[in-house]
Amino acid sequence: MQTSHTASPTQFYTWQNYRCAYEISQPNNSISEVPLLLIHPIGVGLSRQFWQRFCGEWHTKGYRNPIYNPDLLGCGESDMPHVAYNPKDWANQLHYFLQTVIKKPAIAVVQGALLPVALELVQKEANLITGLILAGPPAWAVITKKAPKLQQKFLWNLLDSPFGNAFYRYARTPNFLRSFSTRQLFASENTVDAEWLNTLVKGAENIANRYAVFSFLSGFWRQDYSSLIASIKQPTLVVVGETASSISQEGKQETPDERLADYLAYLPQGRGIKLPGRNVLPYESTTEFVTAIAPFINEFS
Incomplete structure (x- = not known):
């Protein structure tokens, strides 16, 4: 069953004097359905474009939920100030987005780290937030270990320099992006396709995207989140790839089953599922991902 829908052209709102971009993918008869709020990953050239395959597949399958797909500050078509971003900054941005643009409770679908x-x-x-879907969340050893503040600051200062500038220019080349994606993100080299690489290359054209990337690489997101995870009252679906891996040393030994079990042991209303693929399931295994999360989302209708 197909549902006709329209993806809006890029729209903008102002948050803390910054211009922030988003788009809405909305079927024509979607008023009563719970909206989805997509949270894209941070990386070289990554932005809301990460979710385009998912949005297309979701509506092709006939699901009518309106999808709100924002660019986080520092990414895509949003402003890219020269600041060190941390998760609270982006959470504040999305909080404002929920209050002023979506204006009703939504299910948050968040990718990776x-x-x-x-x-x-x-x-x-x-x-x-009525529910959460965690697509390829980090290894448990990573999400529950705080990185030393001095280390975070040292890494930021190292990257926010001529060295970092040169590194970013190298990191946005197709050869580097293909190699990194094959080694760290995708289960199969064949799925690292031209669409993926072209999107990243285009997204990294603006060199100011490096500040969001460097903030991520500096580990400002590395805290012990176990108590926050244990405090989530909302139903939460954890989706892990059958060949899920960890970029960080701490999570190298963990199996996908162990990762799933650790999250479910802490989440009060958690459930989990494994899918073919590795670390970018909404892109690499789009059809399987949509099929896996649809029953969960439909429970909120």
């Missing part, structure tokens, strides 16, 4: 942003958002405004 942006999980801390969703956790901070729930802390800030539990009433506007």
